[in-house]
Amino acid sequence: MDPKRELTSVDLAALVGEFGTYEGAKVDKAYLYGDDLLRLKMRDFDRGRVELLIEVGEIKRAHTVAPERVPDAPGRPPQFAMMLRNRLSGADFAGVEQFEFDRILEFVFERDDGTTRIIVELFGQGNIAVTDGEYEVIDCLETVRLKSRTVVPGSRYEFPDSRTNPLSVSREAFDREMEDSDTDVVRTLATQLNMGGLYAEEICTRAGVEKALDIEDATEDDYRRVYEAIERLALDVRNGNFDPRLYRAPAEDETEDEETTGPVVDATPFPLEEHEDEGLTAEAADSFLGALDDYFFELELEDEEEPDPTEQRPDFEEEIAKHERIIEQQQGAIEGFEQQAQAQRENAELLYARYELVDDILSTIQEARTQDRPWDEIEERFEEGKERGIEAAEAVVGVDGTEGIVTVELDGEEIDLVADDGVEQNADRLYTEAKRIEEKKEGALAAIEDTREDLEDAKRRRDEWEATDDHEDDDDEEDEEKNWLEMASVPIRENEPWYDRFRWFHTSDGYLVIGGRSADQNEELVKKYLEPGDTVLHTQAHGGPVTVLKATDPSEASSSDIELPDSSIEEAAQFAVSYSSVWKDGRYAGDVYAVDSDQVTKTPESGEYLEKGGFAIRGDRTYYRDTPVGAAVGIQCEPYTRVIGGPPSAIEGQVETLIELEPGRYAQADAAKRLYRQFREEFADESFVRKIASPDRIQHFMPPGGSRVKGE
Template sequence: MDPKRELTSVDLAALVGELGAYEGAKVDKAYLYGDDLVRLKMRDFDRGRMELILEVGEVKRAHTVAPERVPDAPGRPPQFAMMLRNRLSGADFAGVEQYEFDRILEFVFERDDGTTRIIVELFGQGNVAVTDGEYEVIDSLETVRLKSRTVVPGSRYEFPDTRTNPLTISREAFDHEMDDSDTDVVRTLATQLNFGGLYAEELCTRAGVEKGLDISDADETVYDRLYEAIERLAIDLRNGNFDPRLYLERDAEADDGDPDASDGRVVDVTPFPLEEREDEGLDGESYESFLSALDDYFFRLELAEEAEPDPTDQRPDFESEIAKHERIIEQQRGAIEGFEQEAESLREQAELLYAKYGLVDDILSTVRGARDEDRSWDEIRERFEEGADRGIDAAEAVVDVDGSEGTVTVEIDGDRIDLVARQGVEQNADRLYTEAKRVEEKKEGALAAIENTRADLADAKRRRDEWEADDSETADEAESDDGEEADRRDWLSEPSIPIRENEPWFDRFRWFHTSDDFLVIGGRNADQNEELVKKYLEPGDKVLHTQAHGGPVTVLKATDPSEASSSDIELPDSSIEEAAQFAVSYSSVWKDGRYAGDVYAVDSDQVSKTPESGEYLEKGGFAIRGDRTYYRDTAVGAAVGIQCEPYTRVIGGPPSAVDDRAVTAIELEPGQYAQADTAKRLYRRFRERFEDETFVRKIASPDRIQHFMPPGGSRITEK
């Protein structure tokens, strides 16, 4: 059984109650690990230090953590963490709420200078959005631009479409949702009522209802038992009647005498004991609070995954992975067909309204007229029932009147259609057409998802074929290649890569090493341009600059500052050409979306900070005396890569220079995506390439990647 990696809606409903006890705690500091884990360090006056973890990657969770279990603070706080610190330092934790019954938490923090809301999306790709008190987005880990909703800095945060909340649903609405289904009871609870698979099965078990019972065979007694089970669950969640359990799967082959083996493998954590988990033979450990159970669960889950066997020592289970992707593709195909059918049904309903315009208009006019006369919804329902008894067509078409929703359900040519009473025929039809379009958008999303799954399937098959090809080599061939293999170690497949950090003196500048191993440094702003010319320019160096305004001072170093300078060193043409490409790529040429620009090069002794008589040099500017060597129409080009030897770090610069040093690199070109958005895309791609994802998180955060990217918009060059 696969362990749980994402919290359910029921988990979050329980979580909100316990986190509320920490209201009034003060925020000390905020941290960001990689691009998916936020840590808030707080002080609660009754409990002392409090650590809140919000993770939205492959693992999606939100809970407090024992101080001794928090990860070490990153060495360099990224921009997102600095923004959080500026907004939250000294702020009071004012509370947390779950949005509807969705997997979304909204944390509220108050400070004298304003309110900050942290909205944590624990579904899909996951996201953390930081907004002000009016829900204007300050920043977010992920930028969302969909037809249905947008989450971008500067815009108002948009929650996803509201779904049915089963914890507050009325009995009448519950019956309606169940009657609307065309499947069995457990799937209806899971999808129509949004409980998900596990809790849908649990509710059936608690209610004593057969899970596979078809909805058409479920009578009023079945509905009564299910609704009572839901009410009891809702009451327990509202009142905090928790009895948390951490469920473990025992290894049947483990040695009973081995204390470590007897611990079992964690597979789930719940706020209540679940009969479903006990029926599966899982052992449940009891906890005082759900928060402590969550802390222990995810801590033990991480330890278990770290202790998994080295994947390089055994053949991966490619067949299971391939079967899983094939199964997902079948499910996605079914979903696409379902969306197509639903959209078509909605369009047909809209067309029926126009086909029976007079009938529908009579019904809606009757309801609006009765409401204008202050008639109750019960009276309206009785009026239609009387009309139906007298054989009036419009009254016979009405099958339900729902005052709580302000709707009338009609049956036309065998189709049941919900009408909003306050709207006319055209508005109701437009609403159905709009809903059909929304369903079509879901279909487009599913089509994109199935393409991604197909790519994953192809990748799994490719890796299986490569593994089998490698495995077929003879022992003699393997031995003869030992020395060669050591020279080209496959870092991407290493399960654990040791971190070897080295922050060079030039790291605060833009920099790279040429293919010939010469250092190139560029200024990030006028102050650094000034510093490079005054402090680091030495005899033998070359200085390069673009003809376009707004470029860095680029210095191709003949020697390191710690070495004796020399004008006798001849710099290779290849290094000068790479430095020229660097100068044009990190200038306004790239920012303007152009693909080439002119660059000139001069010797260090031609550069002076002393202007000609009567002239003035701005900060970062310099005077050039003598002839210049021009590199016309120098093409822009930049790549970002990850280096593993001799140090583990991100590097960037011209592709020809980066490719020689990086174990993997990604090329960029001018494009429409903001620098921060592109950095996040690069980070995700690097994580996919390395077996050791934690290595990428430690050394190549999106902020660190952004440090090596050209200014302005970019896009990944697809080869």
């Protein structure tokens, strides 16, 4: 089975109680990784340092982690993290609640200056919304604008519509939901009752009801057993009766001399019969939070350790041998299922064949229990009956009073009977068990077909590999161009140049262009970084950056003899117009002028006044009329790994992948998140994108105002 990547509603219900033990812990700092992983560092009086991780991307989880397992802090805290630090530093953790039975957790923090609520949506695309004590949204990772609900900064947070809570549903409401269904029992529990697939199957198994039983064929007794199984589960959750388990798939290679363990596939708050039936190995855990910490830590390691098939010749022989071993095991399992199902049916038929004898045994026990006779006495009476040669007593092999089970031997077969039930009910239970085993056989048959397809695929890939001569090791091929997008692990080489705090890009000719982000930076550029030979560009429209096309680096000797290429000046002009009010106003072109550095002065003419960031121009200007806006953001892998942005023609040769933008309806922060998700899809190493290209870093290179991906 595939490993779990999202917490279930039952998981969250179990977590609420365990999170409660951390109430009173104080928040130190908040960190945001990418656009979907939030970390809160806290201090608890009894436990010391506490680390809380909340992830709402492809993996959806919320749990504490061991301090040594937390990821390294990002180098530059994004705005969302800074907002949380301002609101939560020194705040007390006041508790957590689950919204109804939905996959939503609400973490509450108290400070003298007010309440902060972090509402975590662990469904759909996932989201984290930060609200005040009155549920007004301060900020959120994703804005939501639907007919049914809205989650945007400045509005009141709206929870999704209420759904049936199976852990508190009344018997009458349960019956209505079941009767309104037009499918089978397990699908009804999963969807109508919101149990989810895994726990819907678990309830059926615990209730002894066939999963594929059509609702039209379900009896009142089936309803009763299913409802009682749900009630027992709800009671365990409410009372905190947890016995957490970490489940692993069977190890692929087992040896007698070395104990091996398979990969993790699930962590649950209590043992599940479904997982036991699937042959998963279970490991007990001290707490559910601890089990989730171990589970997701190992899951991340397994994802990172997946081999890169392009690096060397794959071991096709081992892969083929593994599939053949699995097929052999699956065939053995199918034969075993057939034998088990046949044995259960034969035992059920034996009960009817020896009906009077079995009825005599069960009636004797039931009559004794109505007289409050203890199980030990009942067992003694059967032993006495054996000595007197009573046939019914001789058929009794054992009595288990703790489980209410009596074991009988009929025609050499030992059969466990539920003492409180009659012959027909015990036979029906055996027939139902035979059907359940046959269902497992059907699943195994489907699995063996999948494995056979995998086997044929491995053989085909081996034949294709051997049919070419291109895969031989050759040192001369080491210098081939790297495919960064397909690399399993991209090495990170960081560099923060002196101009990184400004807007910047390098032209297609290699010249540096820098622009101011504010009036202060415009002032600084003119006063500090403008050198002879540089070209200054600005839009005719008000509200644009001072744009400087550098002839030389500040560390080099300046020169007025350098002739800047027209292509670089045109790219700088496009940069100037794109990062101005022209883009913000939704226009697609604007006028730009260029002057030499010696034409720019901070000294106004008599009677003139220059605002901060402003400057005066002396002499003629060169105009670039109707310069089209154009901006792109890309990811560079050589010589450094980083996000860069600027005119598409300038950066396309410097990046491995880029996304072109145009003025549009998405706010800058929302558009940055869309670009981040698209970049993650393009790189095989998603963790690389998270580390160097967070939405906050992407936003650093985007024009002001609304944007959209070009062509959307």
